[in-house]
Amino acid sequence: MEHAVKLNFPSDPRYLGVVRGAIERFASLAGFDEEDCRWITLAVHEALTNVIRHAYQNRHDQPVEMRLSERDGGIEVLMVDHGKGVKPEQMSGRDLEDVRPGGLGLHMIREIMDKAVYSPLEGRNELLLFKVKGSKPSVGE
Amino acid sequence: MEHAVKLNFPSDPRYLGVVRGAIERFASLAGFDEEDCRWITLAVHEALTNVIRHAYQNRHDQPVEMRLSERDGGIEVLMVDHGKGVKPEQMSGRDLEDVRPGGLGLHMIREIMDKAVYSPLEGRNELLLFKVKGSKPSVGE
Amino acid sequence: MNIATRQNGTSTVVDVKGDIDLYNSPEVRKVILEELKEKKTARVIVNLSGVRYIDSSGVASLVEGLKVSRTLASRFMLYGLSPAAREVLELSRLIRVFEVYASEEEALKAQ
Amino acid sequence: MNIATRQNGTSTVVDVKGDIDLYNSPEVRKVILEELKEKKTARVIVNLSGVRYIDSSGVASLVEGLKVSRTLASRFMLYGLSPAAREVLELSRLIRVFEVYASEEEALKAQ
Numbered sequence: 014m015e016h017a018v019k020l021n022f023p024s025d026p027r028y029l030g031v032v033r034g035a036i037e038r039f040a041s042l043a044g045f046d047e048e049d050c051r052w053i054t055l056a057v058h059e060a061l062t063n064v065i066r067h068a069y070q071n072r073h074d075q076p077v078e079m080r081l082s083e084r085d086g087g088i089e090v091l092m093v094d095h096g097k098g099v100k101p102e103q104m105s106g107r108d109l110e111d112v113r114p115g116g117l118g119l120h121m122i123r124e125i126m127d128k129a130v131y132s133p134l135e136g137r138n139e140l141l142l143f144k145v146k147g148s149k150p151s152v153g154e
Numbered sequence: 155m156e157h158a159v160k161l162n163f164p165s166d167p168r169y170l171g172v173v174r175g176a177i178e179r180f181a182s183l184a185g186f187d188e189e190d191c192r193w194i195t196l197a198v199h200e201a202l203t204n205v206i207r208h209a210y211q212n213r214h215d216q217p218v219e220m221r222l223s224e225r226d227g228g229i230e231v232l233m234v235d236h237g238k239g240v241k242p243e244q245m246s247g248r249d250l251e252d253v254r255p256g257g258l259g260l261h262m263i264r265e266i267m268d269k270a271v272y273s274p275l276e277g278r279n280e281l282l283l284f285k286v287k288g289s290k291p292s293v294g295e
Numbered sequence: 296m297n298i299a300t301r302q303n304g305t306s307t308v309v310d311v312k313g314d315i316d317l318y319n320s321p322e323v324r325k326v327i328l329e330e331l332k333e334k335k336t337a338r339v340i341v342n343l344s345g346v347r348y349i350d351s352s353g354v355a356s357l358v359e360g361l362k363v364s365r366t367l368a369s370r371f372m373l374y375g376l377s378p379a380a381r382e383v384l385e386l387s388r389l390i391r392v393f394e395v396y397a398s399e400e401e402a403l404k405a406q
Numbered sequence: 407m408n409i410a411t412r413q414n415g416t417s418t419v420v421d422v423k424g425d426i427d428l429y430n431s432p433e434v435r436k437v438i439l440e441e442l443k444e445k446k447t448a449r450v451i452v453n454l455s456g457v458r459y460i461d462s463s464g465v466a467s468l469v470e471g472l473k474v475s476r477t478l479a480s481r482f483m484l485y486g487l488s489p490a491a492r493e494v495l496e497l498s499r500l501i502r503v504f505e506v507y508a509s510e511e512e513a514l515k516a517q
């Protein structure tokens with residue numbers, strides 16, 4: 014079975030905790046240590062809040078799909094939405110030197126994961142996240 | 155959205171922990187206290203191990219679907235398999251006075267949940283579990 | 296998530312329990328800004344010792360508190376960071392921007 | 407889940423860490439039965455203090471250990487039950503069947 018665990022749920026922040034519960038256990042199953050499981054959970058969570066806020070513009074009743082798999086000695090997460098896509102180059106984090114709220118999510122995702130590929134397709138946007146075992150985020154520079 | 159969170163995964167005991175992670179958080183979201191969340195997680199877990207062992211006779215690559223929803227002031231879990239069904243009356247727990255391994259699952263499920271309805275349909279078996287907030291299992295008689 | 300405020304001398308301590316994420320960070324933001332803007336509290340101390348998980352929207356609420364406290368010349372402090380909360384602030388390069396203390400006592404004593 | 411055995415005097419302590427469920431209870435069963443049947447250990451003490459979650463297949467492994475110990479006239483004991491583990495044994499009416507102790511010391515001293 015290629016995709017081991019599939020989750021479908023509405024774009025409501027209520028369910029963020031449920032999704033984190035599943036991701037954290039899946040990362041542990043895939044062989045990541047406790048700290049890495051926390052990081053991966055954070056990155057996937059941030060990507061999901063972006064789908065809720067940007068792709069679905071805070072509508073809470075839209076469908077989100079997430080596929081978790083173990084692949085190439087790591088964890089792969091595919092997130093699918095049917096909301097508003099943007100050009101991949103518009104998905105950009107901001108300069109962190111400027112202290113202000115917001116604009117931290119993409120930065121966190123890129124620091125934590127080894128791969129983050131966004132594909133806005135016809136009526137369907139996909140975000141593919143991948144992290145291999147042993148790679149660490151570069152915390153605090 | 156009627157069914158809030160849907161999970162699809164293979165009938166492999168590897169994924170039991172991931173499913174528990176999601177259930178426990180969903181029960182908490184539905185308003186159950188920590189102890190109840192533990193109980194509900196145990197009951198759903200037991201029902202799932204029965205699907206793996208009995209309906210799928212320990213084949214680990216068969217599809218399982220689980221739908222979690224908040225309903226009528228409680229939590230509803232619908233579990234669907236496409237394995238070997240049995241007549242509902244053959245689903246019976248055993249006398250607990252006899253100390254031996256096995257035969258505890260159904261007993262636990264019935265003590266914990268308020269409703270457990272098994273429906274072997276054409277090529278598809280459904281188990282519907284429901285628990286309302288405030289009902290406690292009758293621990294130790 | 297649970298949030299409550301209490302007085303400790305002339306300071307207000309905001310006790311947060313549970314995960315801070317997009318689901319409940321608006322509430323955290325509201326409580327903090329109310330303390331600073333409406334109640335004009337001179338020192339707001341956020342107790343994060345009951346927080347296991349904090350996401351970027353939670354961090355944003357804290358940053359907003361910090362910025363508002365600066366305009367009002369009041370103090371905004373954090374204490375009781377779990378390893379996870381600390382990691383998130385480090386990852387967003389914000390750990391050195393906040394006044395972070397190990398305990399409530401230290402935050403209260405700080406000049 | 408992690409399982410390891412160690413000697414303490416003439417007893418063997420089986421340290422289990424993590425969740426015991428259908429995925430790993432066969433391993434728990436194997437280690438316990440090996441101690442009793444092959445190594446003929448007179449007293450096997452299972453340390454459950456690192457176990458947060460135990461399902462009916464985990465309980466079944468413990469019941470099997472208990473039954474085998476009875477046929478061999480050896481002792482089979484548990485200690486360090488978390489509230490969750492205790493609840494499961496209560497729910498399956500087995501809590502009074504096992505010899506349950508609060509600590510390793512008590513299990514070792516028990517006549």
Ligand SMILES: Nc1ncnc2c1ncn2[C@@H]1O[C@H](COP(=O)(O)OP(=O)(O)O)[C@@H](O)[C@H]1O
Pocket residue numbers: 063064066067068097098099103104105106107115116117118119120
């Ligand atoms: N899933 C998404 N769909 C559409 N746009 C997105 C998505 N994720 C991120 N973006 C865009 O990238 C920007 C930066 O995102 P992020 O770093 O997470 O910060 P923030 O969401 O707080 O603005 C967002 O403001 C948005 O314009």
Ligand SMILES: Nc1ncnc2c1ncn2[C@@H]1O[C@H](COP(=O)(O)OP(=O)(O)O)[C@@H](O)[C@H]1O
Pocket residue numbers: 204205207208209238239240244245246247248256257258259260261
């Ligand atoms: N999902 C299921 N599909 C088919 N048969 C089942 C299922 N769940 C339970 N059963 C039947 O009910 C019996 C009792 O189940 P249970 O109390 O969980 O104990 P055990 O599984 O250890 O035998 C099982 O042995 C099996 O015959």
